[in-house]
Amino acid sequence: MSHKLTDGGQVMHVGTLSRVEGEGAMHIEYSGGRATKVELRIYEPPRFYEAFLRGRAWTEPPDITARICGICPVAYQMSSCGAIEDACGVTVPEAIGLMRRLLYCGEWIESHALHIFLLHAPDFLGYDGAIEMAADHPTVVERGLRLKKAGNDLMDLVGGRSVHPINVRIGGFYKMPSVAELRRIRPVLERARDEAIETVRLVAGFDFPEMEQPYEYLSLRPAAGYPIESGSVVTTAGKAFAVQDFTAHIQEQHVEWSNALHATLDGESPYVVGPLARYTLNFDRLSPIAQDIAREVGLGTTCRNPFRSIIVRAVELVYAYDEAIRIIDGWRDGVAPAVPVPPRAGEGFGASEAPRGVLFHRYVLDPAGIITDAQIVPPTSQNQPSIEADLRTMVQTWSDLDDHALSHRCEHAIRNYDPCISCATHFLDLTVKRS
Amino acid sequence: MTIAYDHHLTRPKLAVWKFASCDGCQLTLLNCEDELIPLAGEVQIAYFPEATRSVVEGPYDVSLVEGSVTTPEEMERIQRIREMSRRLITIGACATSGGIQALRNFGDIAEFRSIVYAHPEYLSTLSRSTPISAHVSVDFELRGCPINKHQLLEVLAAAIQGRAPRIPSYSVCVECKHRGTVCVAVANGTPCLGPVTQAGCGALCPAFDRGCYGCFGPQDTPNTSSLADRLLSLGMRQGEVLRIYRTFNAASEPFRRESERHEKVWPPTTSDDEPGMS
Numbered sequence: 001m002s003h004k005l006t007d008g009g010q011v012m013h014v015g016t017l018s019r020v021e022g023e024g025a026m027h028i029e030y031s032g033g034r035a036t037k038v039e040l041r042i043y044e045p046p047r048f049y050e051a052f053l054r055g056r057a058w059t060e061p062p063d064i065t066a067r068i069c070g071i072c073p074v075a076y077q078m079s080s081c082g083a084i085e086d087a088c089g090v091t092v093p094e095a096i097g098l099m100r101r102l103l104y105c106g107e108w109i110e111s112h113a114l115h116i117f118l119l120h121a122p123d124f125l126g127y128d129g130a131i132e133m134a135a136d137h138p139t140v141v142e143r144g145l146r147l148k149k150a151g152n153d154l155m156d157l158v159g160g161r162s163v164h165p166i167n168v169r170i171g172g173f174y175k176m177p178s179v180a181e182l183r184r185i186r187p188v189l190e191r192a193r194d195e196a197i198e199t200v201r202l203v204a205g206f207d208f209p210e211m212e213q214p215y216e217y218l219s220l221r222p223a224a225g226y227p228i229e230s231g232s233v234v235t236t237a238g239k240a241f242a243v244q245d246f247t248a249h250i251q252e253q254h255v256e257w258s259n260a261l262h263a264t265l266d267g268e269s270p271y272v273v274g275p276l277a278r279y280t281l282n283f284d285r286l287s288p289i290a291q292d293i294a295r296e297v298g299l300g301t302t303c304r305n306p307f308r309s310i311i312v313r314a315v316e317l318v319y320a321y322d323e324a325i326r327i328i329d330g331w332r333d334g335v336a337p338a339v340p341v342p343p344r345a346g347e348g349f350g351a352s353e354a355p356r357g358v359l360f361h362r363y364v365l366d367p368a369g370i371i372t373d374a375q376i377v378p379p380t381s382q383n384q385p386s387i388e389a390d391l392r393t394m395v396q397t398w399s400d401l402d403d404h405a406l407s408h409r410c411e412h413a414i415r416n417y418d419p420c421i422s423c424a425t426h427f428l429d430l431t432v433k434r435s
Numbered sequence: 436m437t438i439a440y441d442h443h444l445t446r447p448k449l450a451v452w453k454f455a456s457c458d459g460c461q462l463t464l465l466n467c468e469d470e471l472i473p474l475a476g477e478v479q480i481a482y483f484p485e486a487t488r489s490v491v492e493g494p495y496d497v498s499l500v501e502g503s504v505t506t507p508e509e510m511e512r513i514q515r516i517r518e519m520s521r522r523l524i525t526i527g528a529c530a531t532s533g534g535i536q537a538l539r540n541f542g543d544i545a546e547f548r549s550i551v552y553a554h555p556e557y558l559s560t561l562s563r564s565t566p567i568s569a570h571v572s573v574d575f576e577l578r579g580c581p582i583n584k585h586q587l588l589e590v591l592a593a594a595i596q597g598r599a600p601r602i603p604s605y606s607v608c609v610e611c612k613h614r615g616t617v618c619v620a621v622a623n624g625t626p627c628l629g630p631v632t633q634a635g636c637g638a639l640c641p642a643f644d645r646g647c648y649g650c651f652g653p654q655d656t657p658n659t660s661s662l663a664d665r666l667l668s669l670g671m672r673q674g675e676v677l678r679i680y681r682t683f684n685a686a687s688e689p690f691r692r693e694s695e696r697h698e699k700v701w702p703p704t705t706s707d708d709e710p711g712m713s
Contacts, residue, residue: 018484021458045455045505046560051547052538056678063648067535067683070459070581118465118486129487131475141472149468160639162466163459163581164650167643174645254554337644411488 014407019119019129021071021420026410028395035395038388040414050374058084058343058369059170065361065376066164069420071114074107074159075354076361076376077168078229083361084170086244087348088341088369095335096172098327101229103158103165104352105324108228109151109192110162111355112313112320115418116203117144120310123412124206140202143195147317150192154324157185172338182328189328193321197293200314204297208307209409211393215270215386217277220353226285226319227278227353234281235265243351246360250377263382270386273357273379274417275312276303287326290319306390306416313418343369354379356418380419387417447496447595450482452516454502454509455536455564459581460527461485461501467584474588478595493519497594503529503536503564510561510570517571522594525567526587528580528683532652535580537564537686541694564686575600580650580683583635603634606654607647610638619646626666628679631657631689652684659693673697 014026023044029037049068056064061080066073078100085092092100117140118130127133134141152162157177159165167173220231220243233249234240241249252261265271283291283301294300294315303312345367351360357379364373390413398406451461465471465486481491498520504510517523525531533540539547540563548560567573577590586602593600603609607629611618619625619641627646629638633654640647653659663676671679677697680690 016484018488019486021485023453045509046548046551047455047505047534047536047564048539048547048551049535051550052535052542054550057675060678064535064682067457067459067580070457070462073457073459114462114465122487128489129483131472131480131487132489134472134475138472145468145471148466152466152468160643161581161636163462166640166645166648169645174640175643 014411017411017414019122019415020418021069024419026391026414028391028410030395030399034399035392038391038395040384040388040391042384050376053363053371053374056371058088058341058363058365058371061361061363061371061374062168062170063164063166066168068376068378070163071111071420072107072354072356072359073164074104074155074168075352075359077165078104078352079350079354079359079361079376080363081168081170082230082243082350082352083348083363084350084365085341085348086350087346087363087365088170088344089346090171090339090341092172092339093335096337096339097229098330099158099173099176099335100168102324102327103155103168104229105320105327106151106154106158106162108320108355109317109324110148110155111151111418112317113144113148113151115355116199116310116313116317117141117148119418120313120415121203121206123408123415124203124310143199147192147195147199150188150321153185153188157181169338171341172336174337176333176335176337179331179333182331186325186328189321189325193289193318193325196314196318196321197289200293200297200311200318203310203314204299206310208305209394211305211307211390211397213272213276213304213306213386213390215272215389216265216268217272217280218265218358218382219273219277219281220351220358221282221285224285226282226287226316226323228323229352231351231353233351233358235271236277236280239266243360244349246349246351246377247362247375250360250382252377252381261381262385263377264385270389271382272386273382275309275316275355275357276306277357278353279303279312279315286315286319287322289322290315293318306413309416309418343367354420356380356420357382378420380417383417383419387414387419390416446477446479448481448491448493449478449591450493450495450498450516450520451480451485452482452498452500452502453485454500454513454530454567455505456502456527456529456534458485458501460530460579461499463526463582463584463587464499467588470588474591478591494521495519496521497591498523500525500530500567501527503533503566504570505536505561505564506559507561508559513567513570522574523567523571524575524577524590524594525573526577527582528578528650528652529564530567531576531578531687532684533564533566533686535683535685538681539564540686541681566686575602577602578633578651579635583637586635604655605634606630606657607632607634607636607638607641607651610634610636611641614638614642616641619644620665620669624669626669626671626675626679628662631659631662648679648682649690650683652687653689657689659689660696663693663697 155162220227222231629647
């Protein structure tokens with residue numbers, strides 16, 4: 001992390017944003033306490049997934065698109081399965097959907113525990129990173145690692161491994177875990193759920209800057225349950241549309257300072273996806289244990305302060321363990337691991353809730369199942385304009401801070417989103433100019 | 436893990452660098468939940484932006500490099516990293532063979548840019564994705580998409596102890612035998628890249644009733660064309676054989692040669708009409 005200030009303190013620049021996934025920087029110019037230019041610069045090199053998916057078989061997107069992100073590969077696997085199955089006119093049985101949800105719970109646990117304890121908590125407790133934090137707060141860091149490990153263990157069991165799971169295929173899985181195997185991991189998840197409840201209490205005690213986001217929130221909402229592996233789209237402005245209509249509402253623009261495309265919702269920007277949006281739009285769908293702990297710490301049924309996203313993630317962590325335990329308790333052996341998905345010509349749409357927000361996939365197939373067009377809209381490119389808007393607000397509110405403190409707080413504001421830069425590229429250097 | 440380094444004198448400095456990649460291999464270091472804190476006692480985590488804001492200046496005793504080289508800036512950056520690293524170890528398929536993004540090496544980069552981006556002129560991208568070894572000397576290449584965490588810990592321990600890492604270069608088949616997994620190709624006729632793929636994953640896919648798909652890249656002496664014939668006899672189409680060799684290690688020499696051989700007999704724009712392995 002470098003802080004470079006030009007003469008007269010006109011420019012603040014953070015060349016490599018730390019504790020985020022991928023490569024980005026921040027550039028801010030301001031005069032008289034007013035931000036004149038705020039850019040979240042994503043210099044993570046493009047990898048052209050949407051281009052080389054053309055010519056691949058309909059069976060391949062789960063393995064190929066998983067490689068977009070090592071932290072949320074399951075999100076890519078689930079959104080791509082949903083889109084291909086939609087194109088082929090196949091709906092998987094409920095049990096396969098439940099096993100997908102169980103694997104996805106593992107990813108939410110791993111990703112949220114990583115972000116809460118290793119990436120975000122050091123901002124609140126005043127450390128450069130979790131390893132430095134471990135010297136003074138060993139029990140906190142050790143708990144974080146235990147909670148994260150429980151998620152990875154669940155992914156290992158259902159997916160084969162936690163980074164780029166191998167057990168996911170179009171139509172379901174290669175092999176279903178047995179009731180006996182699932183029961184063996186249950187005590188680990190049960191203990192972790194208790195520790196996650198303690199985590200909500202811990203993070204709710206942090207100091208939070210005041211901030212209220214006026215933006216529209218967007219998330220999925222399934223027929224039942226909290227949105228994870230599927231659902232249709234809802235927003236805080238009362239919009240509701242099917243995943244098939246996603247591209248009619250969400251447009252992506254290519255801006256010069258970023259290798260990530262910026263998204264707009266019905267021509268408007270910014271809008272927000274992720275934990276705050278999911279929670280605000282779906283509080284009623286959380287399990288009683290998750291609702292109770294949210295109430296106990298005074299979170300309310302909506303949350304619009306991005307700094308408090310750490311509490312929402314912790315509540316979602318409680319929910320993810322709780323939901324995983326529910327699925328395990330209801331599981332019966334004898335479910336076929338997959339259903340056949342024969343190819344056909346057509347267009348398919350899929351969306352799921354990555355830990356960072358809605359991840360949309362669209363594919364066009366020829367009659368033999370060869371992909372002729374692919375489109376992927378990751379959560380971070382949807383959140384990029386709102387991250388910039390937050391920074392603009394904060395630079396104005398905190399213009400009396402010195403550059404070091406301001407830069408640190410801006411980085412914190414970016415980390416509120418748990419941005420996934422590798423995903424979005426197709427992220428950050430902080431530069432602040434003062435005059 | 437045991438690291439016999441005398442850390443009372445000076446802890447070796449570890450740096451973790453990222454090029455074009457998904458972050459999954461460096462995440463593997465953070466996924467060493469039981470070993471991370473003890474490891475941080477044995478080595479000084481001097482540069483690891485995914486984990487910490489603090490930066491300790493180089494030179495570094497061990498640099499782990501993730502990702503492939505895909506931009507002109509990255510070509511220069513890897514030179515500077517090599518200069519300040521005593522040992523440079525690449526982690527994962529991107530850094531070792533160019534990764535999935537090396538699929539551009541087989542296509543038209545200008546077309547790729549315009550498919551994904553409305554303003555290709557804003558981008559600065561090389562026409563090929565290349566491994567780190569194409570640019571600087573590399574002390575050890577750790578395979579895998581993603582790498583295996585036990586292998587990562589072994590490579591780190593070896594680097595700190597100044598010995599060669601014990602990383603086998605034999606095939607996935609050997610791991611299936613160790614594990615007692617019945618051969619999915621022989622018993623079930625499932626197309627499997629295990630015979631030509633380097634071990635390291637623990638023969639994961641066959642244990643899940645799935646054929647190996649080659650994410651650890653070619654083993655020492657791969658007979659890729661003999662296996663291709665076998666895959667065809669198991670019912671795969673030419674296009675599928677081309678594609679199975681052309682994924683996360685597409686630009687590794689043996690896999691590249693084999694996929695191009697199938698391109699000659701089967702142009703990639705032709706469709707297959709039957710589901711095969713994925």
